[in-house]
Amino acid sequence: MLQHEIHCDVSFKVGKEEKLVRAHKYVLASRSPVFDALLYGDLAESNEIKIPDIEPSAFNVLLRFLYCGDIDLNQDTVIGALYAADKYDVEELMKASKSYLDQNITYETVCTILENAKLFNFENLTEKCMNFIVENCNSVLQSPSALGLMKETLSEIVSSKYLNMEELEMYHFLISWAENQCEKKGLTKSDENIRNEIGDTLYQVRFQSMNLETFVKDVCRREILTPDEMINLQQIIVGNLHKGNTKFNLGERKYKTFTFLRCSDQRDGWDYKGTEDSIEFTVNRDVKLHGFMMWGGKSVPYTYTVERKLFENSNDVADVPSQPxxxxxxxxxxxxxKLRKPVLLYPSKRYRVWVRLQGPRSWTGQTYKQSVNERGVQLYFYTHGGQNNGTSDTGGQFPGFILSL
Structure with a gap:
């Protein structure tokens, strides 16, 4: 009846283009209390009703559900269908739309889903989106949809203490976001207008984590910060200013780390004699390496003197002086x-980590995995062809790696 418009008794002009859609009052009123009041109530509208705030594709999803119970959602219609279901109080379609969003969170969709989850007060979905953004911040903020974030939501993200992203990259993203806002408003992309758009959200960037050279070369070359703010932050970076005398958030970002175990069963016998234990590995996505695990001594207490380095295609990218x-x-x-600071790893690179330890004989492991997959991250291990003290992709040291997304 709907498809062939048989015996229709109500018409809608839907969307900005006012597409004509015909339907049946009784069917709509029987499935939606809002349609019931709209079509049969004391203030019932005429037989031609304008609905400019819902696009025809989303309205069609609503009608198919009301007539047939069909739920035909996709990325292009789900937000509109959610809005339509909320407007006309169709609870089951609301639940189905929310479930669809919950199951389709990706780098490209999460910002849009978050904004709508907040709009419709879906607390659990909002929390899930925020956790996804925190753990995948680099990839999410590279998505074009991130430039459309509302300022309130953007500030909430930048304020998070659990944000796995370099502060300089966050600073540059804020500039890109503000430039997009200027373009929408027809403003020139001047430093003054960019700062006005960013506003106090800029105070949530942890500039103090940058070294002085990076801050001066990459931040101070533009007038996003005021001269007084630049001086204030330079003094904080070099340690010449009390941390209470600033508007900037000086709280340290924290990382939600997790451990990849390639072996958990110990057995006797490994010797540390100052020789390098070394292994190579790759990752399938951007992750941060915080450190790794080593087998300890067979009796406690024990002390090891540790030296470690991380190489990327033979280039030294992280090392820590010898320490007990x-x-x-x-x-x-x-x-x-632990590494001195987390190191961002990329899927296009091959890494080698080595540790030189001196101390008592230790445990070692058995039944090693050549690859480990957890939380969508996969590590592949390879035997290093040079000095490795017997450590390989199937044995030896490095039973675990500490990573964050």
């Missing part, structure tokens, strides 16, 4: 070796 690690807990058959 002392373990006193009898249950610690492994210990964590």
């Amino acid at each position: 690690i002392e373990i006193t807990n009898s249950s610690d058959i492994q210990f964590v070796v």
Whole structure:
């Protein structure tokens, strides 16, 4: 009846183009209390009703559900269908639209889903989107949809203490976002207008985590910050200003780390004699390496002197001077070796990590995995062809790696 418009008794002009859509009052009123009041109530409208705020494709999803119970959602219609379901109080379609969004969070969609989750007060979906953005911030903010974030939402993201993104990259994203806002408003993309668009959200960038050279070369070359703010931050970076004398958020970002175990079962016998234990590995997506695990001594307490380095295609990208690690807990058959600061790893690179330890004979492992997959991250391990002290893709040291998304 709907498809062939048989015995239709109500017409709608839908969307900005006022597409004519015919339907049946009784069917709509029986499935929606809002349509019931609209079509049969004391203030019932005429037989031609304008609905400019819903696009025809979304209105069609609503009608198909009201007539047949069909739920035909896709990325192009789900937001409009959610809005239509909310407007006409169609609870089951609301639930179906929310479920669709919940199951289709990606780098490209999460910003749009978040904005709508906040609009419709879907608290669980809002939290899920925020967690996804925090864990995948680099990839999410490279999506074109991120430039359309509302300022309130943007500020909430930048304010998060769990944000796995370099502060300089966040600063440059804010500039790109503000330039997009200027373009929408027909404003010139001057530093003054960009700052006005960013506003106080700029105070949530942890500029103090940058070194002075980076701050001066990459931040101070533009007049996004005022001269007083530049001086203020330079003094903080070099440690010449009390941290209470600033508007900027000086809280340290925290990372939600997790451990990849390529082996958890220990067995006797490994010797550390100052020889390099080394292994190569690749990742399938952008992740940050915080450190790795090593097998500890067979008796407690034990102390190891540790030196470690990380190479990217033979280029040294992270090292820490020799230092002692002392373990006193009898249950610690492994210990964590942390990098000085997290290192961003890329899927197009091959990395090699080596550790030189001196100390007592340790445990080692058995039944090693040559690849580990968790949370969408996959590590592949390879035996290093040079000095490795017997560590390989199937044995030796490095039972675990500490990563964050």
